Amino acid sequence: ILAIDLIDHLIDNSPEPPIIILQGDHGNNSLMPEGDWLESLSDEMLFEIMGNLNAFYLPNCNSVDTSKYVTPVNTFRFVLNNCFGANFDLLDDKYYYTYKLNENYYKDVTEKIERIKKN
Numbered sequence: 001i002l003a004i005d006l007i008d009h010l011i012d013n014s015p016e017p018p019i020i021i022l023q024g025d026h027g028n029n030s031l032m033p034e035g036d037w038l039e040s041l042s043d044e045m046l047f048e049i050m051g052n053l054n055a056f057y058l059p060n061c062n063s064v065d066t067s068k069y070v071t072p073v074n075t076f077r078f079v080l081n082n083c084f085g086a087n088f089d090l091l092d093d094k095y096y097y098t099y100k101l102n103e104n105y106y107k108d109v110t111e112k113i114e115r116i117k118k119n
């Protein structure tokens with residue numbers, strides 16, 4: 001079943017309108033260069049690699065604040081706050097990058113991503 005078929009099925013066959021969250025965990029990893037990977041990435045390449053899908057279907061949620069970019073670490077806090085009246089603080093959005101051949105080495109690229117998003 002394709003994702004769109006599953007979503008259509010859930011919407012059409014649920015007794016109550018369902019909340020649907022569709023996420024991906026990263027962007028295009030084929031852009032990762034060999035060698036000194038972080039230094040050789042352009043801003044555009046890093047932004048594409050760090051990008052991920054985070055889509056919401058939130059029927060019956062009256063006050064959804066879509067002005068803030070929501071990263072996966074805050075997905076459920078965002079939904080619970082906006083649809084169920086919870087009051088969870090959002091966590092800091094952090095971006096960590098690792099080269100696929102060295103998964104034990106993580107580099108915090110949050111500042112670089114935030115700068116790219118502003119441009």
